[in-house]
Amino acid sequence: MTNIPAKTPDLEKIAAHYKQQVADLKRRVIICGGTGCIANGALKVRDAICAEMEKAGEKAVIDLMSHEDHSGETYFSKSGCQGFCQVGPILRIEPEGIFYCHVKPEDAAEIVNVTLKTGEIIDRLVYVDPVSKKPRRHEDEITFYTRQNRVVLKNCLIEPDNIEEYIYNEGYKAARKALTEMSAEQICQKIIDAGLRGRGGGGFPTGLKWKFTLASKGDKKYVICNGDEGDPGAFMDRSVMEGNPHAVLEGMMIAGKAVGADEGVVYVRTEYPLAVQRMRNAIKAAEERGLLGNNLFQSGFNFHVRVVEGAGAFVCGEETALMASIEGKRGMPSPKPPFPAERGLYGKPTVINNVETLASIPYIMRKGVEVYRSVGTEKSPGTKTFALTGHVANTGLIEVPFGTTLREIVYNIGGGVTDNAGHVTGEDFKAVQIGGPSGGCLTPDLLDLPLDFDSLKGAGAMVGSGGLVVMNKQTCMVSIARFFMQFTQNESCGKCVPCREGTKQMLFLLDDIINGRANEDTLELLEQTAKAVQLGSLCGLGKTAPNPVLSTLHNFREEYEAHVYRKICPTGECKALARPEIDAALCKGCTACVRKCPVGAITGKVKEAHVIDADKCIKCGACKAACRFNAITGI
Amino acid sequence: MQESVEKTKAMVQHLAAVNAILEKNEYDPGRLIPILQETQEVYKYLSRDVISYLATSLDVPVAHVYGVATFYAHFSLEPKGKHIIRICDGTACHVKKSTGIQQHIYKRLGLNDDKRTTDDLLFTLEMVSCLGACGLAPVVVIDEEVYGQVTPAMIDDILDKIIAEEKNAKGEE
Numbered sequence: 001m002t003n004i005p006a007k008t009p010d011l012e013k014i015a016a017h018y019k020q021q022v023a024d025l026k027r028r029v030i031i032c033g034g035t036g037c038i039a040n041g042a043l044k045v046r047d048a049i050c051a052e053m054e055k056a057g058e059k060a061v062i063d064l065m066s067h068e069d070h071s072g073e074t075y076f077s078k079s080g081c082q083g084f085c086q087v088g089p090i091l092r093i094e095p096e097g098i099f100y101c102h103v104k105p106e107d108a109a110e111i112v113n114v115t116l117k118t119g120e121i122i123d124r125l126v127y128v129d130p131v132s133k134k135p136r137r138h139e140d141e142i143t144f145y146t147r148q149n150r151v152v153l154k155n156c157l158i159e160p161d162n163i164e165e166y167i168y169n170e171g172y173k174a175a176r177k178a179l180t181e182m183s184a185e186q187i188c189q190k191i192i193d194a195g196l197r198g199r200g201g202g203g204f205p206t207g208l209k210w211k212f213t214l215a216s217k218g219d220k221k222y223v224i225c226n227g228d229e230g231d232p233g234a235f236m237d238r239s240v241m242e243g244n245p246h247a248v249l250e251g252m253m254i255a256g257k258a259v260g261a262d263e264g265v266v267y268v269r270t271e272y273p274l275a276v277q278r279m280r281n282a283i284k285a286a287e288e289r290g291l292l293g294n295n296l297f298q299s300g301f302n303f304h305v306r307v308v309e310g311a312g313a314f315v316c317g318e319e320t321a322l323m324a325s326i327e328g329k330r331g332m333p334s335p336k337p338p339f340p341a342e343r344g345l346y347g348k349p350t351v352i353n354n355v356e357t358l359a360s361i362p363y364i365m366r367k368g369v370e371v372y373r374s375v376g377t378e379k380s381p382g383t384k385t386f387a388l389t390g391h392v393a394n395t396g397l398i399e400v401p402f403g404t405t406l407r408e409i410v411y412n413i414g415g416g417v418t419d420n421a422g423h424v425t426g427e428d429f430k431a432v433q434i435g436g437p438s439g440g441c442l443t444p445d446l447l448d449l450p451l452d453f454d455s456l457k458g459a460g461a462m463v464g465s466g467g468l469v470v471m472n473k474q475t476c477m478v479s480i481a482r483f484f485m486q487f488t489q490n491e492s493c494g495k496c497v498p499c500r501e502g503t504k505q506m507l508f509l510l511d512d513i514i515n516g517r518a519n520e521d522t523l524e525l526l527e528q529t530a531k532a533v534q535l536g537s538l539c540g541l542g543k544t545a546p547n548p549v550l551s552t553l554h555n556f557r558e559e560y561e562a563h564v565y566r567k568i569c570p571t572g573e574c575k576a577l578a579r580p581e582i583d584a585a586l587c588k589g590c591t592a593c594v595r596k597c598p599v600g601a602i603t604g605k606v607k608e609a610h611v612i613d614a615d616k617c618i619k620c621g622a623c624k625a626a627c628r629f630n631a632i633t634g635i
Numbered sequence: 636m637q638e639s640v641e642k643t644k645a646m647v648q649h650l651a652a653v654n655a656i657l658e659k660n661e662y663d664p665g666r667l668i669p670i671l672q673e674t675q676e677v678y679k680y681l682s683r684d685v686i687s688y689l690a691t692s693l694d695v696p697v698a699h700v701y702g703v704a705t706f707y708a709h710f711s712l713e714p715k716g717k718h719i720i721r722i723c724d725g726t727a728c729h730v731k732k733s734t735g736i737q738q739h740i741y742k743r744l745g746l747n748d749d750k751r752t753t754d755d756l757l758f759t760l761e762m763v764s765c766l767g768a769c770g771l772a773p774v775v776v777i778d779e780e781v782y783g784q785v786t787p788a789m790i791d792d793i794l795d796k797i798i799a800e801e802k803n804a805k806g807e808e
Contacts, residue, residue: 036770039781085770085783232725232765270672270709271766273779311668312708314764328667330706389727389769396770433726467769469726483729487764493706 008298009290011167011176018164021064024071027116028094030157034081034242035235035274037088041105045089046076048105052112064162074116080156080243081235083397084144087127092139092157099139100125130393130415130424144394147413149375151383152359153399156243160278163285166246172291174365175253179299184214187258191361193369195381199236200226200317200354201438201464201540203380203453209351212341213259216349221261223252224345224352227268227275228322230314231436232487234467236385237355239397241268241275244359245282249292249305251358254365256303259351264305267322270312279307314437314491318539319344319352321493332493333539354465356385376402380452384466391418391428391472406432407447410470420474428472431555435464437484437491438544440551441477460551462544476573477556478563482510484548488541498536503545505529510549515576518564527553578619578635584609586631593623593632646684652677653685657692664693667703671710680711708763716752716759718797720777725765727772736773737762739787743794757801758794 022028031037031046046062053060059073082090087101091111096119100111103125114120127136129143136142150156158165166172178187192207213221225248229237241248252264266283268276283305286292294302308326315321316331323345325331344350360382364372373381380402386409389395393415400409410417410432416424431441440461442449449455456462471480489503509526512518530546537543553560562570569577582593582602589607601617604610612623624632656673660666670689675681681704690697704710720740724733740746740760744753752759768774771783777793 035781036768036783039768039771039774039783085768088770230764232729233727233769234765235769271763309669309672310707311672311710312763313706325668328663328665328703330702387727387769389772390730395727395772436726467726469730471730475730480730483726491764 009172011172014164014289015168018064018162018168021068021070021164022075024069024073025075026072027074029074029076029116030079030092030094031076032082032088032090033078033160034085034088034239035272036081036085037090038274040088042078042089044105045091045103045108046078048108049111050076052108053116056112056117058112058116064159065164077159077162079158080153080160081239081397082156083153083239083399084142084394085397086395091125097138097140099127099137099142101127143415144396144398144413147400147408148398149383149401150399151363151375152240152247152356152385153243153397155247156239158244160243160245161281161285163246163282163289163291166244170366171246171362172250174362175250175257175291176297178254178257178365179297179301182257184258184260187254187365188214190369191258191364194364194372195379196357196360196364196372197380197453198354199356199360199384199463199466201435201462203463206353206357209341209353210255210258212339213261213349213351216342218349220263220346220348221259222345222348222350223255223259223261223264224319224322224326224350225252225264225266225355225358226317226319226322226352227266227272227279227355228310228317229272229355229465230269230317230491231438231465231467233389233433233436233469234387234465236387236397236466238272238275240355240359240385241266241272242278245278246286247359247362248279248355249282249286251353251361252305253292253296253303254361255351255353255358257301259349261349261351262302262304264303265326265345266305266307267310267316267326268307269310269316276307276309283307313493314487315493315539315541318541321539322352323350330493332495333541335538356466377450377452379454384451384463386466386468388414388468388470390433390469391420391475392416392470393418393424402452403450405448405450406442409451409468410447414470417470417472419472428474429470430473430475431471431477433469433471433480433548434467435462435547436467437488438462438540438547439464439467440547441480441555443555460547460554462547474571474573476569476571477552477559478510478513478569479573481549481552482507482514485510485545488545492541492545496537496539496542498533499538499542499545502529502533502536503542506533506546506549513560513563514569514574516563516567520564522564523553523560572635575619575621575635578621579614580612580617580619580621580623580635581633582610582612583631583633586629588629588631590628592626592628596622596626598622649677650688653688654692657689662693664695664699667693667695667700668707671700671704675710680714682712714752714756716756717801718758718778720758720760720775721763721766722760723764723766723768723772723774723776724762725769725772727769728765728774731772733762733773736775736785736787736790739790740794743791757798 031042050060061073062076089103091100091103139145188211196206197203266279313331316325318333321331321333340350376382383399383401385399388398417429419425419428485507489507492499492503494500506529533546587609594602599616601613621635660670686700687697690700773785775782775785
């Protein structure tokens, strides 16, 4: 690597250098290095395999840049999040493309002595399809992957800490072209033509945002990458920053040229330590190669990037609050206009884009408008990443074209809805929550709705940042609404009274419903308060905070009514409303429940049906857990 | 007398670390958040004294520093336990019953909604919004180590291990 000049990088030379390095390798093993797999022990697996290799007299290398000659070595690279977190740690063995899941350090010896030596597959470690129960030995046989269309996540298989591999995969060529051959106006126009819309939630056309910022006069402008992904249930941006940090940087450089900014800030939430580290590594590597700094590619264009860590405030995902936070203040939103494009960070024109938006930019610049528009829908072109979680067989990170239906996502990619015990049953689907605390619920009748920015808005939900939480029939929708309300109530910054006090009142009302204190006025009051909060709040947090309540009220009103009027929770999740009873026909009088009841509320003779004393019962559910005959109902 | 001398000595020692942090951040009030983050790493929390010391050093009102420190969830104005247990209560973890895990730890460590730190200052339990490892729900992070698909039995094993280690460390002293 020493023979590459530090300034004015020769991308072709770097790519050739990388190519020559990997050509000598015997094999490549890719271990998933996303937060999920690392939590499951991915690095321990790698170290165990390396140790076994040494024992077997084989050469292993972890960092390609550590030395030059790699002939005969096996390269253990880590990748970004491969998306299928649930079956992690994931191991891919090249060139055969073998896909191993749930790999443990104990498997190391067998992997080294069998698969790495002969290419033979160890059946115990391959993925088994949850529906057909058939083994899937390669990635291209796994429905979770084959049904996706990976663009932004495609490069997540490369080693995120090796800038050479990114460059080998056409990296920084788009930036070079933008810097040396295109005018700012041309870049803006290209992004407008591509129809790229902001992935952070609102779906505003990115190119227009750039054009406005370009038009603002200012001696200093900023580009901000919004990596404050605070939505509970979303981790797309984390995965992109961890897996493909250079694409984010390249996108920022191009944005910088397009709006005339020479400084970039990546704002990452502090809960994502790995993303912070990978972004910092990437910046350092880019600086060393002359890809960030002054007079880039001899174009006269300067660009510097730094990382700023958040400190745990959801509202900072709102752009004006985020800028206040970067300036070291309380992260409170301010009224728009003025928009950041006119007066943003430190009062200067600023463009703020989401991580995924920025990571899409190099692809659009390289492949052109036509290719980009060839997938997705007319008004929402391209692909979108979603975090698919909750009661679904395959949880993880997915990328699909806009316009894909919910059915495709839940049943084909997700492998179907599971019950509380984790089994796919085929009839458990109740709803999908999309868009986090700002979004809404989609019901089974919307399974065939093509998902895009506009169709979701029409259905009372929104893309938001792209969290898709699947819920089964055992999930109480009032509790879910309360969960989101508590979240936004906690995160309300307190600036606007309707948001600060209104969310609190809404939470009280939901608590009344859940605890059986609601009366006939409660639902109406809840709806009125929700509308007041929507109308009277300044920023997106308050404006959208009532959405989960309104959407569940609209779609699952009968469930609310059951809580309010009949004082029962149809799913049995709300403990305060539970009325446990023993079904005399099923009770065998085994006394198991009597022994488990902590308050002595159950009485009855041996081999005769038992009864529960409702006054004594504390509704803990211990009896239900103890009963082997399913005789206890109502809890 | 002796006691107050010791106290001042300890404080001066501590302040050396804070001064280094301020120095590194060029006494820039615009860098208040990283300054608070680094200071909290030293003390584990932000005491009244430290807050007013920072305000004086940065030449901003104490109320401003206090305002920022109370705004962000990451900052704590109370002493925390040696081991921090963070339970993720993001949507995915919530529907996979993270509150059950919370109740289990409450019971196990004698904590409740108002009492988050054990009396021996060994553990602090926090509920945090999404940690971004939703695929592994429910998720618990104990001292930066992420545990996925957590069960009460798993929690018991981890806590037992930490408590045993602490006992051993004490015994060796």
